[in-house]
Amino acid sequence: MPEPQSFRSSKELRAWMAKEHARARGLLLRIYKKDSGVPSVTYAEALDQALCFGWIDGKKLPFDANSWVQKFTPRRAKSGWSKINVAHVDRLIQEGQMTPAGLKEVEAAKADGRWTTAYDSSANATVPPEFIEELARNAKAKQFYATLNKANLYSIAYRLQTAKRSETKIKRIKLIIDMLARGEKFH
Known part of the structure; x- marks a missing residue:
């Protein structure tokens, strides 16, 4: 550069x-x-x-x-x-x-299709209902999720929102829930 x-x-x-x-x-x-x-x-x-x-x-x-x-x-x-x-x-x-x-x-x-699947800014990002449902089923993951800062919350929302196929989103939800249950985060 x-x-x-x-x-x-x-x-x-x-x-x-x-x-x-x-x-x-x-x-x-x-x-x-x-x-x-x-x-x-x-x-x-x-x-x-x-x-x-x-x-x-x-x-x-x-x-x-x-x-x-x-x-x-x-x-x-x-x-x-x-x-x-x-x-x-x-x-x-x-x-x-x-x-x-x-x-x-x-x-x-x-x-x-990238135009119509544009992602939200960090201020407007939300996680899908399927993620919230899975999170509610895992007490450890839910407890750790509650401690995350804005950067980590956005990382989760971004990864779920940018999944192009429902199979990919389901796979990512499982991986993220497992990661949270182990006390791991993206940043």
């Missing part, structure tokens, strides 16, 4: 994306905090531009007292879509901002 880069505006970032999106492996984007006094593209603006070109946001890393680094990369084939990003893309399409590269990723996701 290259050295972190910063852009003063969404327009500057879009110009970089237009030139580099097809050949760059990624971008470490240095985003300055509002109170730093340094003009900077915002995270929301950067995400919009990434989506317009078929890219996705990744890990956020601390940089210094005035800024952080947000990783952006081209979307991998078959990568899942969040409901939040689906909504962003719908808005960007209506605004006429999407590029052919971004629309290609959207069409691929619609064609293979």
